[in-house]
Amino acid sequence: MLCALFSVFHTLKAQKAEVEQILQQVNLDSLLFSVARLTGIEKVTINGQEQTIYSRYRNQLPNDWAATYLADRLQAYGYTPQNQYFDAMGKNVYAIKEGNLYPDRAFVICAHYDAIAVPYDQAVGADDNASGCSGVLEAARLLKDSNFPFTLIFVFFDEEEQGLLGSMAFNQQFDFDTYGIEAVFNLDMIGYDYNEDFKAEIHTRPYANSIELANKIIGLNDTFQIGLDLSIENPGTSASDHDAFWQTGKTAVLLIEDEQDFNRFYHTKHDSMQYFNDSFLYRNVCFAIASLCWFASDKDNTLSIDPGNTANPVIYPNPSNGRVWMDSREGGLLRVFAMDGKLLTQFPVHAGPNELDLSAWKSMGQVVLQLQAESGSFRSNVLFLMP
Numbered sequence: 231m232l233c234a235l236f237s238v239f240h241t242l243k244a245q246k247a248e249v250e251q252i253l254q255q256v257n258l259d260s261l262l263f264s265v266a267r268l269t270g271i272e273k274v275t276i277n278g279q280e281q282t283i284y285s286r287y288r289n290q291l292p293n294d295w296a297a298t299y300l301a302d303r304l305q306a307y308g309y310t311p312q313n314q315y316f317d318a319m320g321k322n323v324y325a326i327k328e329g330n331l332y333p334d335r336a337f338v339i340c341a342h343y344d345a346i347a348v349p350y351d352q353a354v355g356a357d358d359n360a361s362g363c364s365g366v367l368e369a370a371r372l373l374k375d376s377n378f379p380f381t382l383i384f385v386f387f388d389e390e391e392q393g394l395l396g397s398m399a400f401n402q403q404f405d406f407d408t409y410g411i412e413a414v415f416n417l418d419m420i421g422y423d424y425n426e427d428f429k430a431e432i433h434t435r436p437y438a439n440s441i442e443l444a445n446k447i448i449g450l451n452d453t454f455q456i457g458l459d460l461s462i463e464n465p466g467t468s469a470s471d472h473d474a475f476w477q478t479g480k481t482a483v484l485l486i487e488d489e490q491d492f493n494r495f496y497h498t499k500h501d502s503m504q505y506f507n508d509s510f511l512y513r514n515v516c517f518a519i520a521s522l523c524w525f526a527s528d529k530d531n532t533l534s535i536d537p538g539n540t541a542n543p544v545i546y547p548n549p550s551n552g553r554v555w556m557d558s559r560e561g562g563l564l565r566v567f568a569m570d571g572k573l574l575t576q577f578p579v580h581a582g583p584n585e586l587d588l589s590a591w592k593s594m595g596q597v598v599l600q601l602q603a604e605s606g607s608f609r610s611n612v613l614f615l616m617p
């Protein structure tokens with residue numbers, strides 16, 4: 231017993247030291263280098279030609295240069311970037327770094343690279359969302375030589391501003407059989423902090439283990455003395471790419487600046503890096519990378535979302551008209567949530583088959599069933615559809 235305890239502490243200590251070492255390498259100049267190039271302050275070289283990314287709106291030529299620029303950066307770090315095409319002009323860019331123990335279980339860090347403003351040819355989008363892209367690039371740069379048990383996926387989405395089109399396409403097209411998603415960290419608008427209070431928000435909702443994820447990462451701000459003032463928003467906003475993962479039943483959170491101190495240049499041509507609070511950007515990126523590494527490096531104590539976890543209750547039929555059986559290995563408390571995170575009802579269930587009648591909420595189309603096991607040994611979420 232003592233031995234096991236010691237081993238747990240030892241692992242935690244090693245894990246903390248490992249993440250600390252990575253965080254020490256987060257570099258503000260590296261972040262601003264990326265933002266300056268994605269927003270046309272500095273030129274980029276695309277297929278041997280110097281270009282200025284003057285807009286990242288979907289139908290603008292530099293939107294595609296931005297995708298090429300991001301892919302080139304991933305390539306330069308030693309990854310094999312992939313393009314994922316959708317609709318007429320959409321293109322996501324991503325790279326995969328396989329884990330050495332659980333290659334089929336992946337953590338995603340993502341940001342959208344497209345932007346919106348009127349006029350369309352001046353959508354520079356520094357805060358929204360070159361800031362998030364700089365964080366994903368920095369994670370890719372720092373983790374290229376790391377050896378994590380879990381797979382990491384770095385993703386840049388296109389056409390978020392058109393209604394999450396890129397992330398929805400990703401959720402339709404990506405090979406989740408090869409790389410199941412453990413959790414998603416979405417960065418969107420993390421550079422603006424006018425009142426310098428370092429407030430930022432973690433947005434979550436009761437999809438899969440998104441709430442557990444938010445609760446687990448918020449403490450990393452103190453663990454690693456990052457210096458943000460963080461709060462958890464539940465139900466969080468659905469207005470960014472993490473929602474495409476929520477809608478397909480995956481664990482995801484959004485990191486975003488304080489809503490009460492919102493970027494006053496949002497979706498205008500003035501959304502420029504001159505209005506950044508550089509230290510705020512730096513701290514957000516540190517927090518995102520700490521969160522990613524904390525889970526991706528922890529082979530023993532990750533989120534309880536193993537898709538093959540036999541402790542998960544079986545719900546059938548699903549979809550159905552509201553009358554459903556739930557077969558659970560263990561009894562516990564079943565909570566039923568609306569998709570906006572509102573608790574609809576809760577009641578105890580026993581081990582074995584339970585007959586449930588959820589037809590009272592049929593008009594909602596879908597609800598989330600969350601089972602908290604009696605023993606506390608697991609918590610499981612299932613999306614239940616009532617078409």
Ligand SMILES: [Zn+2]
Pocket residue numbers: 342358359390418419470
């Ligand atoms: Zn955005």
